[in-house]
Amino acid sequence: DFQHVLVRRESGVLTIVMNRPQVLNAINDLMVQELIEIVEETARDGEIRCVVLTGAGRAFGAGQDLSVFASTPADEYGSAVREHLQAYHRLIMGIQQLPQPVIAAIHGVATGVSLNIALACDLRIAAGDARISEAFARIGLVPDGGGAYFLTRLLGSAKALELALLAEEISGVEAERIGLVNKCVPLSELEKAVSALARRLAAGPTRTYGLIKQLFHASQDQDLVAVLQLEGEFQSRAVKTADHREGVQAFLQKRPPRYSGK
Ligand code: T3D
Numbered sequence: 001d002f003q004h005v006l007v008r009r010e011s012g013v014l015t016i017v018m019n020r021p022q023v024l025n026a027i028n029d030l031m032v033q034e035l036i037e038i039v040e041e042t043a044r045d046g047e048i049r050c051v052v053l054t055g056a057g058r059a060f061g062a063g064q065d066l067s068v069f070a071s072t073p074a075d076e077y078g079s080a081v082r083e084h085l086q087a088y089h090r091l092i093m094g095i096q097q098l099p100q101p102v103i104a105a106i107h108g109v110a111t112g113v114s115l116n117i118a119l120a121c122d123l124r125i126a127a128g129d130a131r132i133s134e135a136f137a138r139i140g141l142v143p144d145g146g147g148a149y150f151l152t153r154l155l156g157s158a159k160a161l162e163l164a165l166l167a168e169e170i171s172g173v174e175a176e177r178i179g180l181v182n183k184c185v186p187l188s189e190l191e192k193a194v195s196a197l198a199r200r201l202a203a204g205p206t207r208t209y210g211l212i213k214q215l216f217h218a219s220q221d222q223d224l225v226a227v228l229q230l231e232g233e234f235q236s237r238a239v240k241t242a243d244h245r246e247g248v249q250a251f252l253q254k255r256p257p258r259y260s261g262k
Pocket of ligand 1: 022023024026062063064065066067080081082084085109111112113114135136139141144
């Protein structure tokens with residue numbers, strides 16, 4: 001049982017809910033540790049075939065809990081921030097390296113490191129009411145939690161820098177327009193849309209999805225020759241999966257595939 005995170009499991013989908021709604025799910029030390037524990041356990045759990053990350057109440061998340069700084073003497077700020085970042089980095093890497101597809105369901109405020117955690121997920125579905133921002137510069141900080149990495153790759157450097165420097169809120173609609181989220185839906189439809197997508201992914205060829213994720217992440221920093229080499233290695237692993245055999249058989253038998261995730 002966790003104090004600041006709710007976890008639901010249904011039909012192969014694990015839903016992780018950041019749960020401090022009174023402070024818009026601002027992340028404190030315990031919440032980040034709980035998220036790390038859940039993510040690292042999920043990586044080893046072959047029964048989970050898709051992960052959804054969201055927030056309780058009216059927000060996805062308002063970033064680092066800033067109230068901790070009120071009780072931190074100024075000369076201890078540096079080490080406090082270093083400790084926070086170590087934990088955030090472990091979480092970000094854990095999410096990116098999950099073998100299962102991960103969807104962030106974003107409603108209301110998504111800012112600071114909470115936004116960047118959403119950027120580490122594979123797909124983002126936002127509600128129209130979303131208030132998305134890289135708020136860091138407003139309080140004199142640089143984007144952390146991989147913000148510079150994810151934003152420049154998703155948006156290109158001009159738009160990424162604009163979001164980081166101006167630190168203004170954009171809506172879910174605008175976030176979809178610029179490619180920061182995959183899709184924007186009305187708030188009343190968010191849960192249904194995310195659930196349908198999660199179930200669809202959970203019924204897919206899970207091991208191949210894991211390989212696709214690894215291949216695409218590795219391709220970010222490699223040239224074409226290296227990527228072609230890598231895709232050969234990954235394809236030789238994909239052809240050995242039961243789901244590949246099932247996919248081909250289903251095609252030949254003109255029926256929908258029944259993937260086992262193996
Ligand atoms: O050491 C390190 O880790 C450094 C790394 C930092 C990483 C970061 O994430 S930096 C960015 C931190 N986040 C922010 O700067 C956002 C701060 N929050 C706001 O600016 C506003 O709350 C919002 C614009 C996001 C939302 O405004 P609004 O008017 O919709 O809600 P509100 O009334 O401001 O917030 C509701 C409550 O949540 C309120 O508490 P109260 O007054 O009802 O007791 C507010 O103080 C609290 N809250 C919101 N964000 C945080 C927070 N409490 C602690 N930390 C927060 N980040």
